[in-house]
Amino acid sequence: MKLLKIDHLGIAVNDMDAARQVWESILGLSFEGKETVEAQKVTTGFLPVGESEVELLESTSPDGPVAKFIEKRGEGFQHVAFRVENIEEALAELKEKGVKLIDEKPRKGAGGAMIAFLHPKSTNGVLVELCQRD
Ligand SMILES: C[C@@H](C(=O)O)C(=O)SCCNC(=O)CCNC(=O)[C@H](O)C(C)(C)COP(=O)(O)OP(=O)(O)OC[C@H]1O[C@@H](n2cnc3c(N)ncnc32)[C@H](O)[C@@H]1OP(=O)(O)O
Numbered sequence: 001m002k003l004l005k006i007d008h009l010g011i012a013v014n015d016m017d018a019a020r021q022v023w024e025s026i027l028g029l030s031f032e033g034k035e036t037v038e039a040q041k042v043t044t045g046f047l048p049v050g051e052s053e054v055e056l057l058e059s060t061s062p063d064g065p066v067a068k069f070i071e072k073r074g075e076g077f078q079h080v081a082f083r084v085e086n087i088e089e090a091l092a093e094l095k096e097k098g099v100k101l102i103d104e105k106p107r108k109g110a111g112g113a114m115i116a117f118l119h120p121k122s123t124n125g126v127l128v129e130l131c132q133r134d
């Protein structure tokens with residue numbers, strides 16, 4: 001398995017439009033548009049930066065992972081997503097190594113990507129997303 005690059009950094013926010021203002025006007029990034037991914041109970045908003053992107057995450061439901069995260073920790077950095085060439089192979093390899101997988105099988109993410117999460121308890125307290133884009 002090879003991690004190709006940091007695909008995106010996920011930031012949990014209370015209000016997409018308010019957060020978008022901050023990342024655009026203060027940090028000078030450009031907002032690419034919103035997309036709701038119901039399976040994850042989030043609306044995403046991507047802002048490219050170099051070879052990677054910032055992914056703003058607003059929860060669509062009080063019982064979603066982003067709402068729960070904000071309730072416990074407040075707004076902030078929620079996950080890092082690494083691009084991989086072959087997500088099925090990567091998951092098989094990580095499972096073999098005893099890594100605790102949240103998703104044993106890839107799921108559909110934003111922008112047509114296939115994604116899977118590793119449990120933060122396996123990765124030094126950081127929620128890791130693997131992401132394959134074809
Ligand atoms: C659209 C897509 C895309 O990019 O295409 C996305 O990104 S969707 C992005 C949103 N989707 C996701 O996050 C899906 C994957 N996440 C999950 O399944 C969940 O959020 C878990 C990570 C399993 C946490 O679940 P849950 O909140 O029910 O468990 P919990 O609160 O008991 O947390 C268990 C322990 O993990 C810690 N914990 C929870 N969320 C964490 C996070 N984001 N980063 C680091 N640690 C985290 C808690 O503090 C707790 O630690 P202590 O035990 O020490 O107190």
Ligand SMILES: [Co+2]
Pocket residue numbers: 008010055079081129
């Ligand atoms: Co993500």
